[in-house]
Amino acid sequence: MLCYGARVAGTGSPAKGSDPTTALQGDDSPLRYTELVNAVTADLPPLPIAALGPPLLTDPGRALRDSRVILITSAGVRERDEPSFLPTNDMTFRTIAHDVAATRLVPSHPTPVRRPAEADINVVFPRDRLDELAATGVVGGSADFHLSFLGTIKKLTDLVTVMAPEMVGAARRANADLALLVPL
Amino acid sequence: MTLSSAFDIAERVRAPRTAFLDFPLGNQVGPPGQAEVQRQILTASLELFETVRTPGEIVRLPFEWPDPGWRDDVRALYMADAEVVRRQRLEGEYVDGVNIAADECADVCSLI
Numbered sequence: 001m002l003c004y005g006a007r008v009a010g011t012g013s014p015a016k017g018s019d020p021t022t023a024l025q026g027d028d029s030p031l032r033y034t035e036l037v038n039a040v041t042a043d044l045p046p047l048p049i050a051a052l053g054p055p056l057l058t059d060p061g062r063a064l065r066d067s068r069v070i071l072i073t074s075a076g077v078r079e080r081d082e083p084s085f086l087p088t089n090d091m092t093f094r095t096i097a098h099d100v101a102a103t104r105l106v107p108s109h110p111t112p113v114r115r116p117a118e119a120d121i122n123v124v125f126p127r128d129r130l131d132e133l134a135a136t137g138v139v140g141g142s143a144d145f146h147l148s149f150l151g152t153i154k155k156l157t158d159l160v161t162v163m164a165p166e167m168v169g170a171a172r173r174a175n176a177d178l179a180l181l182v183p184l
Numbered sequence: 185m186t187l188s189s190a191f192d193i194a195e196r197v198r199a200p201r202t203a204f205l206d207f208p209l210g211n212q213v214g215p216p217g218q219a220e221v222q223r224q225i226l227t228a229s230l231e232l233f234e235t236v237r238t239p240g241e242i243v244r245l246p247f248e249w250p251d252p253g254w255r256d257d258v259r260a261l262y263m264a265d266a267e268v269v270r271r272q273r274l275e276g277e278y279v280d281g282v283n284i285a286a287d288e289c290a291d292v293c294s295l296i
Contacts, residue, residue: 030191048289120216
């Protein structure tokens with residue numbers, strides 16, 4: 001049985017209907033990518049997407065201006081002389097020291113969606129922008145390092161039970177107060 | 185905090201806090217080379233740490249992509265590249281004819 005649909009009746013923007021035929025019609029409401037994919041692959045089962053239950057909201061405990069932020073990217077950002085991530089199911093993550101120059105960083109995503117990041121890594125890994133916000137007092141600073149993985153993962157159980165807890169541990173070692181995930 | 189440009193996926197995943205930016209995928213923090221816009225987007229996202237009080241809340245950020253026709257371009261691209269999309273799904277979701285992605289989805293949901 002496929003996992004579909006959020007299990008939490010949270011607030012936020014109202015959801016549109018899920019008629020796949022509307023996915024290909026023009027309007028200005030947010031694109032529904034799952035419906036786009038399902039519409040052009042109608043001979044396959046719908047995309048399976050896991051809904052993992054009620055989210056937990058943790059009080060940050062300190063003001064944003066006093067907080068150190070860690071960036072977490074799923075664009076497979078790496079230093080350009082490092083090996084690329086595996087194109088699918090790479091169950092590893094890498095740490096990127098905050099002082100690595102943005103010009104040394106490249107995305108590894110296997111699809112054309114990586115191209116804006118190839119022109120400007122900050123669009124998926126806003127390292128320079130974070131520095132600028134720290135300099136103007138918007139945030140307290142940056143964590144000692146950031147985390148990068150490639151989001152083309154289907155091994156969800158390993159992701160949830162092994163890799164994610166390891167990334168939480170790494171974020172704590174980086175002295176982070178807040179985590180910003182920028183998924184691609 | 186998650187900064188997402190895929191609203192339907194954000195709806196289903198329901199991270200603790202989500203800032204939704206209605207931009208083409210790949211430009212999650214703004215257009216390449218536009219540092220000021222990127223700073224504004226990043227600031228608006230991070231400020232939600234101090235304002236979001238409801239778990240799973242998705243807040244749409246007040247920024248618009250410069251080209252108003254971009255959604256139609258994306259739809260046309262998916263139509264034109266349907267075979268590529270199909271091949272990527274088969275390569276990513278199936279092993280020896282078995283839909284492992286669906287199995288993994290069911291397995292991980294059973295953990296909750």
